Amino acid sequence: MQEISQSLSLAVALITSLDSTLLSIAGLSLRVSGIAVLAAALLALPFGAWLALARFPGRQGVIAVLNGMMGLPPVVVGLLVYLMLSRAGPLGPLGILFTPAAMMIAQALLIFPIIAALARQVIEDAWGEYREQLVSLNASRAQCMRALLWDMRFTLTTAVLAGFGRAIAEVGAVMIVGGNIDGVTRLMTTAIALETSKGDLPLALALGVVLITMVITINLAAQWVKSTAVKNHG
Amino acid sequence: MADAKILPLAVVGLGFRVGDINVLDGATFDIAPGSRNIVLGPNGAGKSVMLRLLHGLLTPTSGRVGWSNPDALAVRRAQAMVFQRPVMLRRSARENVEFALHVAGVRNVRNAADLALDRAGLMRLADRPARLCSGGEQQRIALARAWALQPEVLFLDEPTASLDPAATNAIEEAVNAMHRAGTTIIMTTHDLGQARRLADRVLFLNHGRLVEDAPAVSFFAQPTSPDAAAFIRGELLW
Numbered sequence: 001m002q003e004i005s006q007s008l009s010l011a012v013a014l015i016t017s018l019d020s021t022l023l024s025i026a027g028l029s030l031r032v033s034g035i036a037v038l039a040a041a042l043l044a045l046p047f048g049a050w051l052a053l054a055r056f057p058g059r060q061g062v063i064a065v066l067n068g069m070m071g072l073p074p075v076v077v078g079l080l081v082y083l084m085l086s087r088a089g090p091l092g093p094l095g096i097l098f099t100p101a102a103m104m105i106a107q108a109l110l111i112f113p114i115i116a117a118l119a120r121q122v123i124e125d126a127w128g129e130y131r132e133q134l135v136s137l138n139a140s141r142a143q144c145m146r147a148l149l150w151d152m153r154f155t156l157t158t159a160v161l162a163g164f165g166r167a168i169a170e171v172g173a174v175m176i177v178g179g180n181i182d183g184v185t186r187l188m189t190t191a192i193a194l195e196t197s198k199g200d201l202p203l204a205l206a207l208g209v210v211l212i213t214m215v216i217t218i219n220l221a222a223q224w225v226k227s228t229a230v231k232n233h234g
Numbered sequence: 235m236a237d238a239k240i241l242p243l244a245v246v247g248l249g250f251r252v253g254d255i256n257v258l259d260g261a262t263f264d265i266a267p268g269s270r271n272i273v274l275g276p277n278g279a280g281k282s283v284m285l286r287l288l289h290g291l292l293t294p295t296s297g298r299v300g301w302s303n304p305d306a307l308a309v310r311r312a313q314a315m316v317f318q319r320p321v322m323l324r325r326s327a328r329e330n331v332e333f334a335l336h337v338a339g340v341r342n343v344r345n346a347a348d349l350a351l352d353r354a355g356l357m358r359l360a361d362r363p364a365r366l367c368s369g370g371e372q373q374r375i376a377l378a379r380a381w382a383l384q385p386e387v388l389f390l391d392e393p394t395a396s397l398d399p400a401a402t403n404a405i406e407e408a409v410n411a412m413h414r415a416g417t418t419i420i421m422t423t424h425d426l427g428q429a430r431r432l433a434d435r436v437l438f439l440n441h442g443r444l445v446e447d448a449p450a451v452s453f454f455a456q457p458t459s460p461d462a463a464a465f466i467r468g469e470l471l472w
Contacts, residue, residue: 132291133321137383138310139337147333151324233324234365 003201010202011209022203026210029187032100032174033167036107041160044112048119048159049145052127063120069113074106078173081106085177098179103187106173111163118159123148154229161222165215238308240301240386241267241418243288247297250283257283260297261444263437267386270409270419272429272450275439276465281422282318282391284439288420289315289389311338314380315389318396320372322364327356327375330364334379350382351375354408370401377408388412390421394428406432426466430454438462 014022051062083089085097085105096102126148134144149156171189178185180194188211195204243265250258258280265271273281286292288299290310301309323330331347340346351357354374359367364375373393380388390409394402409432413419423429429436433450438459446453446462457463 130321130323132286132315132317135291136289136313136315136317137334137337143337147323232366233363234322 007201007205011206014202014206015209019206022206022210024183025186025188025191025207026214028100028185029168029189029211030214032103032187033107033164036104036167037111037160037164039104040108040112040163041115044115044163045119045149045156045160046145048116049123049149051116051120052123052148053141053144063117066113066117066120070117072110072113074110074170074172075176077110078106078176081109081173081177097177098181098185100178100185102177103174103185106177107167107170110170110173111167114166115159115163118162119149119156122152122155122159126152154226154233157222157226161219164218168211168215238303238305238312239267240303240309240312241265242302243387244300244302245288245297246300248284248287248294248299249296250280250287250292251295256442258287258439259442261437261439262297263444263447265387265418265420267418268413268416270413270432270434271421271437272433272435273420273422273437273439274424274426274429274433274465275422275445276424276470278441279424279439280442281424281439285315285389285391285420285422289313291315311383312386313389314383314385314387315391316373316376316380316393318392320369320376322367322372322375324365325363326361327351327364327367327378328360330375331379331382335382338383346382350378353381353411354378355404368401370397370404373397373401374404374408377405377412381408381412385417387418387420390419392422392424394423394425402428426468438465440465 051059051066081102082097084091085094085102086092123145127144130144130148130151134147139147169189171193174185174187175190175193178187178190180186180190186194188207192204192207192211195201195207245261245263245265248258248261249256261284273284275281283292287294290299290313303309303312323333325333328347328351331350332343335343335346348357348360351360354377356371356374356378359371359375364372367375377393388409394405397405406428409419409421419432421432430450433453436446436448436450436453437444438446438453438457438461440461445459446457448458453462454466457466
């Protein structure tokens with residue numbers, strides 16, 4: 001118990017003194033997960049909207065697979081990305097294995113199904129309300145998708161945030177494709193795992209506190225944006 | 235208004251069946267240009283389904299909707315519809331109208347939207363989020379949105395069903411103004427008073443069948459069917 005309290009006070013000291021190692025790891029984590037979320041959202045939101053409006057044989061199967069992929073094991077995604085990016089893999093010539101770019105790809109692949117599946121559900125629910133009006137206005141499929149994505153933007157931020165939460169808290173995939181190289185690919189989660197195994201609990205705890213604070217702050221901000229927007233836009 | 239005219243409309247044996255239920259059964263009638271046609275009947279008579287079949291939102295299971303213009307795109311563009319529950323996009327009243335104009339391929343959407351809102355007396359609401367407007371205001375915005383498209387035919391599905399008398403009056407005035415501007419009106423209602431105020435002609439539906447099709451004056455003075463007579467007397471139709 002005493003060890004925990006000592007570690008906690010050291011962790012607080014690291015945070016309040018803006019420890020450079022801590023800031024560097026937290027900054028890289030934010031950059032990797034932020035870009036991964038952006039890239040995944042840019043593809044997943046239109047895909048989710050398309051799937052919500054499209055009608056084709058096997059659509060239910062695609063939805064079931066997409067929903068199932070929300071629970072993709074990170075280590076499996078990490079392994080697949082590793083195989084793709086390793087020297088013998090098809091994307092080996094890119095030479096990005098064990099770089100932040102590789103971690104971004106792995107995280108983007110992990111969260112694409114989450115954002116796409118949630119967006120599909122949100123847009124499909126909205127489509128039930130908007131369909132007749134948009135069809136009556138002769139809106140094309142693309143115009144319907146754009147209108148629905150824009151109108152549901154505040155709800156969809158929740159989907160994107162769910163993806164961000166998954167990305168920034170993920171450890172297995174980024175450990176495999178990033179390698180946890182100090183100063184290069186060491187993220188908060190991989191650093192916590194490493195420091196814990198080394199017995200350096202203060203840094204691990206400090207990183208844990210920063211990680212949780214970051215996730216909660218971003219979610220609170222998004223919640224505030226959503227409630228304010230609903231108040232202002234209906 | 236679209237150059238290629240789509241009226242008159244010839245509806246022949248129009249039917250819509252869901253499972254074993256005939257929601258609409260063999261309706262045959264014509265719609266002439268410039269008329270105000272009220273589809274009257276009790277709840278569940280098939281009025282809204284008939285409107286959706288005419289507007290192309292539903293596909294008939296029998297019969298046909300014969301517009302005089304064979305160009306499907308021209309037919310679609312010459313129509314607009316206002317629904318019982320207005321669907322407002324999550325943006326301002328002006329942007330709602332602009333969206334409809336943009337979809338219709340209008341270039342200067344700002345001017346056209348402002349003109350439509352001004353005509354409907356809604357300029358004061360132009361920048362207000364449409365979803366925060368009252369039900370009556372939303373319905374008037376929906377009407378302005380339809381008006382902006384300058385349709386040859388306007389469908390209205392019980393547009394005043396949940397509105398107070400003042401809002402109902404505003405909607406009816408706007409409908410009459412559109413009619414005076416040359417738009418043909420096809421509107422459903424179960425409100426006898428509204429039908430008397432607006433109709434040039436009444437199509438009376440009951441249990442999915444077109445029971446009576448007559449000029450409004452003769453329909454209200456001398457209904458030919460027992461169902462229509464009972465409905466006018468205010469009796470419940472089963």
